[in-house]
Amino acid sequence: MRSIGSILCGVFLLGAATTARADDVAPAAAGKPAQQLTIPKGKLVIDAFIDINLSTGAAFDPVSISPDIWYGLSDDITLGLVHSTAGQFGFVSGPGSSLCFGDNCPGVYDNFGIDGRFRLKGPWTLDAALLVDGLATDAIVAGKLGASARWVSNKLILEVQPSLLIAFSGRDFLSDALLAPITLGYALSPKLQLGVQTGVILPFKNTSDALSIPVSLLTRFKLNPKLSAGLAFSFLSLDEGADARSLTLGVSYAL
Numbered sequence: 539m540r541s542i543g544s545i546l547c548g549v550f551l552l553g554a555a556t557t558a559r560a561d562d563v564a565p566a567a568a569g570k571p572a573q574q575l576t577i578p579k580g581k582l583v584i585d586a587f588i589d590i591n592l593s594t595g596a597a598f599d600p601v602s603i604s605p606d607i608w609y610g611l612s613d614d615i616t617l618g619l620v621h622s623t624a625g626q627f628g629f630v631s632g633p634g635s636s637l638c639f640g641d642n643c644p645g646v647y648d649n650f651g652i653d654g655r656f657r658l659k660g661p662w663t664l665d666a667a668l669l670v671d672g673l674a675t676d677a678i679v680a681g682k683l684g685a686s687a688r689w690v691s692n693k694l695i696l697e698v699q700p701s702l703l704i705a706f707s708g709r710d711f712l713s714d715a716l717l718a719p720i721t722l723g724y725a726l727s728p729k730l731q732l733g734v735q736t737g738v739i740l741p742f743k744n745t746s747d748a749l750s751i752p753v754s755l756l757t758r759f760k761l762n763p764k765l766s767a768g769l770a771f772s773f774l775s776l777d778e779g780a781d782a783r784s785l786t787l788g789v790s791y792a793l
Contacts, residue, residue, distance in 0.1 A: 574657070574661070574688075575616075575655060575657070575663045575686050575687075575688055576610065576613070576614060576615065576656075576657045576663060577609075577610040577792075578610050578613055579610045579612045579613050580610055581609075581610045581792065581793065582607070582609050582610075582792070582793040583607075583608040583790060583791070583792050583793070584605065584606070584607055584608075584790070584791050584792075584793070585606040585607075585608070585622070585624075585625065585789070585790045586603065586605050586606075586789050586790075587602075587603070587604045587606075587622045587624060587786055587787070587788045587789075588601070588602070588603055588786070588787045588788075589602045589604065589622070589623075589632065589633035589784060589786050590633065590785045590786070591632075591633050591640075591642070591784050592783045592784055592785055593774070593781060593782045593783055593784070594782075596642060598640070599640035599641055599642050600633050600638050600640030600642045600643045601633065601639050601640055602633045602637055602638040602639065604622035604623075604625070604636050604637060605622075605637070606618060606619070606620045606622055606624075606625040607619045607620075613657070614656065614657040615655070615656055615657070617652075617653070617654055618651075618652070618653040618654075618655070619650065619651075619652060619653075620651040620652075620653050620667070621636035621637070621650055622636075624786075624788070625651065626651045626653075626667065626669055627682075627701075627703075627717055627719075628699040628701065628717055628737075629717070629719050629735070629739070629754075630756070630770045630786055630788075631752040631753075631754050631770070631772030631773070631784055631786070632752070632772065632774050633784060636648060636649055636650060644672065644675060645673065645674025645675070646674075647673060647674075648672060648674045649671040649673060650669075650670055650673075651667050651668065651669040651670070652667060652668045653665065653666070653667040654666050654667070655686070658685075660687075661687045661688050662685055662686070662687045663686045663687070664684075665682070665683070665684045665685060665686055665699070665701060666681075666682070666683050667681065667682040667683075668680075668681055669682060669703075671712075672708070676708065677707070677708075678705065678708030678711060678712050679705075679706045679707045679708070680703055680704060680705045680706060680712060681703075681706060682701050682702070682703050682704075682717075683701060683702050683704070684699065684700050684701020684717070686698070686699045687699075693725040693726075694722070694723070694724060694725075695721075695723035695724070695725065695731070695733070696720075696721070696722055696723075697720070697721040697722075697723075698718075698719070698720050698721075699719050700716070700717065700718045702714070702715075702716060702717075703717055713741040713742055713744070713748070714741070714742045714743070715739060715740055715741040716738070716739075716740040716742075717737070717738075717739055717740075718737045718738050718740070719736075719737035720735065720736060720737045721733055721734070722735075723756070723758075728760070729759060729760040730757070730758070730760075731756075731759075732756065732757050733755075733756040733757070733758070734753070734755055734756060735752075735753070735754040735756060735770075736751060736752065736753045737751070737752070738750070739751075750774070750777070751775060751776045751777070752773065752774050752775055752776075753772065753773045753776060754770045754771065754773075754786075755770065755771045755772075756768065756769070757769050757770075763792075764791055764793070765789075765792075766789075766790050767787070767789050767790075768786075768787070768788040768790075769785075769786070769787055769788075770785070770786040770788070771783070771784075771785055772785075772786065
């Protein structure tokens with residue numbers, strides 16, 4: 539069974555619409571939808587991530603294709619079926635383990651999550667998720683509770699997504715942890731954005747050995763009002779230097 543570090547070895551909010559942003563499914567209007575992290579009632583956003591491990595000695599093993607599906611239950615409540623590390627944990631870095639291919643995969647389909655996002659006052663939303671990992675071996679069930687916020691000022695975009703991960707089962711293999719991704723972006727044009735994501739993965743067990751600080755360089759291009767694509771090159775943890783790295787391609791389509 540994998541540790542918290544390997545599960546989280548990798549929300550690119552600037553890439554595909556992992557946070558189901560309102561501006562991907564509705565035009566700007568009252569309530570500043572560019573800063574809203576839920577989607578309108580009845581709308582659907584589909585994200586797909588191709589994650590490629592580029593680490594030293596393990597290039598292209600594994601490669602994963604992770605789909606996330608978000609639905610607007612109401613204007614203030616968004617539900618998601620998530621498989622990517624971005625959708626489940628907020629960090630874009632690292633291959634997922636659903637639709638996973640390679641010798642280092644625990645199985646082709648090994649995890650999923652059910653996520654709920656509830657719109658609060660201003661740019662804030664409350665996030666709650668039930669996550670299941672290890673379907674190919676012994677399943678671990680965990681819960682995630684946190685918040686998300688997105689601020690837009692002229693061409694600058696700041697996104698934060700702090701959360702607490704709590705293991706309900708498999709506590710010998712998975713530690714409770716604090717997850718705190720931070721994403722800063724800059725809009726070069728209405729269609730092109732560049733950004734960087736970092737943050738901290740702080741397990742409460744064996745903290746000094748398992749602490750991880752990933753760094754990702756991001757770009758996003760809006761092809762049309764419904765379709766966008768993003769690319770991320772990531773160093774999975776600063777303490778491992780340039781040896782642990784990955785490449786992520788994200789595509790998002792809004793219905």
